[in-house]
Amino acid sequence: MPELPEVETIRRLLRNGGLNSPSLINMKIIGAEVLWDRTVVEPAASIFIDKVINQTIKDVDRRGKFLILVLADYNLLIHLRMSGDILIESLDEPLGKHHRVVLILDEGIKLAFVDPRKFGRVWLLTETSRVIGALGPEPLSDEFTRGSFFQRLNNHHRQIKPLLLDQNFLAGMGNIYTDEALHCAKIHPLLKSDQITRKQSDRLWECIRSILLEGIKNNGASIDWVYRGGDYQNYFRVYQRRGEPCQVCGVDIERIVVGQRGTHFCPECQPLPSK
DNA sequence: ACGAGCGCCTGTCGGC
DNA sequence: TGCCGACAGGCGCTCG
Numbered sequence: 091m092p093e094l095p096e097v098e099t100i101r102r103l104l105r106n107g108g109l110n111s112p113s114l115i116n117m118k119i120i121g122a123e124v125l126w127d128r129t130v131v132e133p134a135a136s137i138f139i140d141k142v143i144n145q146t147i148k149d150v151d152r153r154g155k156f157l158i159l160v161l162a163d164y165n166l167l168i169h170l171r172m173s174g175d176i177l178i179e180s181l182d183e184p185l186g187k188h189h190r191v192v193l194i195l196d197e198g199i200k201l202a203f204v205d206p207r208k209f210g211r212v213w214l215l216t217e218t219s220r221v222i223g224a225l226g227p228e229p230l231s232d233e234f235t236r237g238s239f240f241q242r243l244n245n246h247h248r249q250i251k252p253l254l255l256d257q258n259f260l261a262g263m264g265n266i267y268t269d270e271a272l273h274c275a276k277i278h279p280l281l282k283s284d285q286i287t288r289k290q291s292d293r294l295w296e297c298i299r300s301i302l303l304e305g306i307k308n309n310g311a312s313i314d315w316v317y318r319g320g321d322y323q324n325y326f327r328v329y330q331r332r333g334e335p336c337q338v339c340g341v342d343i344e345r346i347v348v349g350q351r352g353t354h355f356c357p358e359c360q361p362l363p364s365k
Numbered sequence: 366a367c368g369a370g371c372g373c374c375t376g377t378c379g380g381c
Numbered sequence: 382t383g384c385c386g387a388c389a390g391g392c393g394c395t396c397g
Contacts, residue, residue: 093390128373155391171391173375188375207374209391248367257392264390313390329390349368352388372394378387 092170094229094262095305097155099320100176104159104201105150109319111178112197114147119161121194129190129205131213138214142166142193154225154261158218167213167221168203174210177202225261229298234260240291243283250286251279252349254298263298266313266329267305269354271297273328278360279346279353328354 092100107113122142124135133141141164151158157176159166168176181198191203191212203210213221227234246253253259254268263271272279274297277290286294305311310320313330327337331354332345341358 096390169391172389173391205374206376207389207391209373209375211392246366252368255391266390311390350370351391368397370394370396373392375389377389380386381384 092155092174092310093264093267093305094152094155094302095267095308095322096310096320097152097157097170097262098306099310101150101152101157104157104176104178112199114150114159114178114195114201116146116148117195117197117199118146119143119193120196123192123194124190125185125192126190126205126208128208129203129210129212131211133214141214147195153222154228154257155264156222156225164214164216165218167215167218169211170205171207171209171211173207174203174205177204224258226257226259228261229263229302234295234299236292236295239295240286240288243286243291246283248283249279249348250277250281250283250294251351251353253283255349255351260298262302265351265353266311266326267298267301269329270327271301273354273356273360274301276359278362279348279355280362328356330354 103111104114119142122139124130124138127135130138145161145163147159148162149160151160155169157168179200179202181200185192186204188204188206189202190205190210193201195201203212251268251272254263271294275290275294277294304325305322308320308322308325311322312320313323328343331343333342336343336356336359339356339358341356343354344357346353
């Protein structure tokens with residue numbers, strides 16, 4: 091489900107509070123349940139429960155698509171993968187059928203990791219580098235510069251879309267925002283990364299950042315049967331718009347498969363790479 | 366180094 | 382109505 095903007099939206103909600111949920115900062119975990127063992131990568135579920143109880147939540151952070159609950163003695167890494175979500179619920183609310191991990195907090199609420207497809211994962215670690223150490227730069231940070239981006243594009247001979255989806259190349263891009271950014275930059279998803287000119291690279295750099303910021307501003311996207319409050323889905327230019335006219339040129343949006351992922355683009359604005 | 370195929374899972378939707 | 386395939390916001394693995 092979530093890409094960088096959706097995870098960032100959840101981070102801000104947990105950290106700052108909002109809607110009907112309070113900030114989690116300084117709340118204490120007083121109980122824990124693991125409903126689906128494989129969700130917890132490490133440590134083993136029983137040890138996870140032992141260790142996480144009595145921990146205080148010091149901060150809520152994010153790295154790429156990883157949500158990080160900074161606890162007094164550990165870091166709780168959460169990756170929502172395709173269908174995961176974090177809900178804050180009152181204690182008397184019954185557990186839904188897709189609840190996988192639940193943390194009981196003081197103040198009478200619980201933090202629930204809900205995940206129909208069971209792809210999501212959590213780790214309780216002191217040292218996080220083993221899991222997130224190889225991630226590429228944060229696209230909205232200062233270390234992500236036009237110059238370094240262009241250089242690194244040219245260090246690879248890869249289709250641009252799968253390269254942007256590679257979390258060790260750039261952290262946080264997923265299928266939606268990649269399609270949107272490539273359309274914005276007028277670059278075909280199959281163009282080889284080392285055929286991208288400096289001018290195209292600069293445009294793509296700008297588009298990645300503006301599209302992600304637009305997603306965050308709209309609290310992310312809510313698609314399929316999962317509604318989580320964001321409304322960026324109303325602003326998609328190409329994603330899931332096969333057959334609809336391109337908002338720039340009017341030509342029908344096409345869908346192809348690239349790297350096993352549905353890929354949406356405008357054949358007029360994003361012409362095929364020269365063979 | 367790169368890309369394709371597959372596994373992990375459950376749910377929805379469209380076509381017949 | 383039921384069945385069946387396509388498809389879904391991700392990623393790790395193996396194999397050429």
